Amino acid sequence: MSENFSVAVDDNWNFDLHPEDADGLDLIQTEAGRFHLVDGNQSIAVAIRNTDFLAKSYEIEIRGKTYTVRIADALDQQISSMGFRSGSxxxxxxxxxxxxxxxxxxxxxxxxxxxxxxxxxxxxxxxxxxxxxxxxxxxxxxxxxxxxxxxxxxxxxxxxx
CATH class of the missing domain: 2.40.50.100 (RNA polymerase II/Efflux pump adaptor protein, barrel-sandwich hybrid domain)
Structure with missing residues (x-):
């Protein structure tokens, strides 16, 4: 199984996240549940509003808008490829x-x-x-x-x- 993650944002956007993608982030935790992200020349405040570790689902606020992010690891992806849903x-x-x-x-x-x-x-x-x-x-x-x-x-x- 690969180390890649499948990420769905608001069930509208889907993309693969590789470990080196996360390693390259300029992200610093400022306090519990709050982060400072630098993207290019932009400084972005990120807050984690809600977490559901079992469902691997997170509500993240960026620039006043809240997004629901679901992360599927290699096992979740394999289960999905077999026609099942993990966490359901x-x-x-x-x-x-x-x-x-x-x-x-x-x-x-x-x-x-x-x-x-x-x-x-x-x-x-x-x-x-x-x-x-x-x-x-x-x-x-x-x-x-x-x-x-x-x-x-x-x-x-x-x-x-």
Whole structure:
């Protein structure tokens, strides 16, 4: 994987950022969240207004205008090239079976509060146990399958509130 980053600004402008591009910036931090940038003969004040490290998204103010900047590293770019979206799992309201199989265990219950990464369903498929983990924090609204049931690919397993 390359060390290049893909940068999207306000979902309008997209460009690649190489490590040497960042090394060449004349940028000095003046205080927390504030920077002084020299571009050619121009002095520019830059302020970071909001950061979301998990989504790799930043709100940056330059000359009184706020821009939303999203940065994709090599892994994010590879995930995107495979047709997936990294970071999109936070809006998931239901879990569906990723493949056909047999429900071996359901280590949660309706009404339970779960954290990201907690096991929700253990699916037996292709002679393997596949732990389907919670993609986000939340409360389980409904469990739609029972232990021992056979499920098809994309069958609804459970719903979040």
């Amino acid at each position: 799992n936070k809006d998931i309201s239901e879990i569906r079976a990723p493949m056909p199989g047999l429900i071996l265990d359901i280590p949660t219950s309706a009404g339970a509060t779960v954290m990201e990464g907690d096991p929700l369903v253990i699916l037996g498929a292709m002679k393997m146990e596949n732990v389907i983990s919670s993609p986000r924090e939340g409360v389980i609204k409904k469990i739609c399958v029972i232990k021992g049931a056979a499920v098809d690919k994309k069958e609804l397993l459970l719903e979040f509130e």
